[in-house]
Amino acid sequence: xxxxxxxxxxxxxxxxxxxxxxxxxxxxxxxxxxxxxxxxxxxxxxxxxxxxxxxxxxxxxxxxxxxxxxxxxxxxxxxxxxxxxxxxxxxxxxxxxxxxxxxxxxxxxxxxxxxxxxxx
Amino acid sequence: xxxxxxxxxxxxxxxxxxxxxxxxxxxxxxxxxxxxxxxxxxxxxxxxxxxxxxxxxxxxxxxxxxxxxxxxxxxxxxxxxxxxxxxxxxxxxxxxxxxxxxxxxxx
Numbered sequence: 268x269x270x271x272x273x274x275x276x277x278x279x280x281x282x283x284x285x286x287x288x289x290x291x292x293x294x295x296x297x298x299x300x301x302x303x304x305x306x307x308x309x310x311x312x313x314x315x316x317x318x319x320x321x322x323x324x325x326x327x328x329x330x331x332x333x334x335x336x337x338x339x340x341x342x343x344x345x346x347x348x349x350x351x352x353x354x355x356x357x358x359x360x361x362x363x364x365x366x367x368x369x370x371x372x373x374x375x376x377x378x379x380x381x382x383x384x385x386x387x
Numbered sequence: 388x389x390x391x392x393x394x395x396x397x398x399x400x401x402x403x404x405x406x407x408x409x410x411x412x413x414x415x416x417x418x419x420x421x422x423x424x425x426x427x428x429x430x431x432x433x434x435x436x437x438x439x440x441x442x443x444x445x446x447x448x449x450x451x452x453x454x455x456x457x458x459x460x461x462x463x464x465x466x467x468x469x470x471x472x473x474x475x476x477x478x479x480x481x482x483x484x485x486x487x488x489x490x491x492x493x494x
Contacts, residue, residue, distance in 0.1 A: 372478035373436035
């Protein structure tokens, strides 16, 4: 079992930066790949980024590549998402999610989400 | 990117009904297909992974099947708590794209 709690959301002006955090507790955080998924108001789910269990590999959606950076600190059981050059279309609830074990990838535990609003 | 298309986009059903939601990928995804349930204001919940594996704790009235590019989520004996939005997701290739969602409503 993994418990995930996001923080860091808020209202930010276009072009500014924001850093989201996801605190993990329970099962071994350092053994799981971790993802960020977002959901714009009234819209569907959009995958944002993934980082490997040890932080050595990471990938991004094209919509955030070059602006967002995913990172993790396994000593602190924390996942982060640094968001720069924010745009109005980045407004969404951001969820962190852990990746299950095995031959297939899936998101088995999710946080409750943190709302990011990009507005002047 | 692999595009995921769900159908229908919305569905009305009654308690006790059996319903099916379909998800089609734009290319083969080799069984790397997951299903999530989301209720308003809540985080998504994993129901089915790898096309047909039931996540621990999920009732057996939920099942998944499929091959190649087409996958199906079936819910039998619908319960009041099942009325929600359902998303498929492919995890065969990055980006791990989601379908647009299917909203299941009470008739």
